[in-house]
Amino acid sequence: MTLSNDGGAGLARAHKRFDQAWVGFAKTPPFARHSELAPLLDASMALLQEPGGVALLYPHAIEFDELDLFAGSDWAEPATLRPELVSGAFNDKARIITVELLSELRILAIAEGRLQHPGMNSEQARGFLETVLALNLPRLFPRHDEADRVRLGKLARAITHTLQFIVERIGYASVRDAVVLEAESMLAQRPILVHNICHMIAELGRGETESRATPLFDALFRPSAATADDPGVARYQAHLSAMTPAELEAEALTLGGHLNATGLASSYHAVLIRHLRGAAPTLLPTALALSSTGRDALLSYQELVLRLIDEAVFPETAQAVYGLHALLERGALYFAPVPRGLWRQIVHPIREDVQARLREVYGPAQPPRVWLLSGLIQVLGQPLGIGQGDNPTCQSARALSLWAQSDPGYLLQLLLWATRDGEIAMTFEGEEISSKDLAAGLAEDLHTELDPISLILVPHLDRIYAEMWRRVDDRDEDGHRWINPEFHGWWVQRGFAICVDIFSGAIVGFEDFIRRFHANYHPYYNGNQPVIFPQPAGIASTTSSGEFVGWHAIAIQRVGLGPSGDMRVYFNNPNNEGRQDWGGGVVTSVTGQGEIPGESSLSFDQFCSRLYLFHYDPLEQGEPDAVDAKVIAEIAHAAAASWAAGRDFS
Secondary structure: OOOOOOOHHHHHHHHHHHHHHHHHHHHOOHHHOHHHHHHHHHHHHHHHOOOOHHHHHHHHHHHOOOOOOOOOOOOOOHHHOOHHHHHHHOOOOHHHHHHHHHHHHHHHHHHOOOOOEOOEOHHHHHHHHHHHHHHOHHHHOOOOOHHHHHHHOOHHHHHHHHHHHHHHHHOOHHHHHHHHHHHHHHHOOOOOOOHHHHHHHHHHHOOOOOOOOHHHHHHHHOOOHHHOOOOOHHHHHHHHHHOOHHHHHHHHHHHHHHHHHHOOOOHHHHHHHHHHHHHOHHHHHHHOOOOHHHHHHHHHOHHHHHHHHHHHOOHHHOOHHHHHHHHHHOOHHHOOHHHHHHHHHHHOOOOHHHHHHHHHHHOOOOOHHHHHHHHHHHHHHOHHHOOOOOOOOHHHHHHHHHHHHHOHHHHHHHHHHHHHHOOOEEEEOOEEEEOOOOOOOOOOOOOOOOOHHHHHHHHHHHHHHHHHHHHHOOOOOOOHHHHHHHHHOOOOOOEEEEOEOOOOOOEOOHHHHHHHHHHHHOOOOOOOOOOOOOEEEEEEEEOOOOOEEEEEEEEEEEEEEOOOOOEEEEEEOOOOOOOOEOOOOOEOEOOOOOOOOOOEEEEHHHHHOOEEEEEEOOOOOOOHHHOOHHHHHHHHHHHHOOOOOOOOEO
16 A cells, blocks of 8 residues: 655645745844744644655755754754754654754754764764664654654654654665564564555665565565566566466465565565466465465455456555455455445445545555555455554544454445445434534544545544544443444443543552453453453553553453463554553563464553453353452552552552
């Protein structure tokens, strides 16, 4: 999935605002410039938040010192700055972050020889920036960490955009291995959106003959002998047309191997799939790296699969190849409503406003229908790869994931309503709620770095969710008790447990809360009953130092023994970045502990230490009294040392 990088109207507005602020600052006499500094910093931040904004601002970096932008501040002399302090500045207030980012751009100008500065030469400037990048590596990737999203909001975008701009100018040499490790860790989770990762891989592999990045670079740009010189899709198509059956089979096997190993599909892979669809359809299972399960699904629904290839698989939507692989492997087509719903979506007209939205975000390289169908294939194939992006919409992202897993027919119906009617409807306590005329929900300004299905559905879902909250706002208990089952689906258990008083914030009945969670979810205390349908739950999101930042929606996927024999909770985090450091040694795992791609996991006790809300079956009592009091005490201590610190605790 490729997002449009032209920035659109938002970039144009931000650029105009910055130009006006810059002219105002530059024309003001030096003794009075302080009054114009705040508008300039605010306009700079607005521009840095937009894709492409850093490139528009950077030419002014050579004038920062000339106009005394840093005069009288801690950033006045670059030679006195310390790269290890930059991370702290990135966690500060908006204008401090802005000044820090402008300072990095000034140092980049020194590193590139565009600016001469006493006390810092180009080599020293490059070394400074390389250290900054190494110490802030996670920010190179828009990981949408919940703590950063809550504390920084849109500011995090500006940090990521600026660091990415810097690393592309000075090169990846000093952080190459670390960036590759980051890319590998993110790809292991099989996210739907991989464009940022692909961009990094392209930069890493440029000019390199052999490095740790080579397997990823090869998967995208030279996945076979026929593409070794990256010939372009037109020449590759000619190569395919001239291949013998044996050569085609070898090509399918090679590209399928890359797909399975990395989760990445190159534009060449899309060309191959389209070619095989007509010339050698019996090789499609090999090219799609299908197991016997996926092969059976393809054979059972071959006409539909071929039509999906025709309609949705193109070089610009190459990642849909992996989505198709996942769709067939998980047997989603065996849900009776899914093939019918897909056929309907293929032929049904799409509203003009929906088409315009898709064109705006994904660009004109393919028609809106192609973007929509390719995204639908991925959402149905990769339900754990759905992410909320940089939006406060974890509830809606979680709902999409739950429906894609447990009720994909309903998801298809919602999409039809949204693309045909411009609204969706849900029933809440016997009354219908339509999204059509509702006020904006939590995401008044939706960040559009989303998959196409989320892009279209989340605004509707967000408004309906907010309306449900308005209807329960005056009740004496937490609204999730009523909203979660009605918003997410009938499979959400009706029992409801929460350990936080919603009015005072105090911790109440914590021991009973933890015992009940064990009795309903821990196999040793619930009669070894598995989690049948993923269940919504709430965790207290904390920083890496354990400080509370907010409540966050996740879904408990399953509970079971990990490879090392410890009982673990496997859950889906709609941040679409499962690696989280929640402080106190509570660090989520995404690989190596038995996780299915897209799952996060924690030991059972660590998960309990951050849990504040869950649903359960009230008719399944389990054995709450059998839980060791020492275990309860340790969990309570871990909670009290982090998110529950300073709260009344009982």
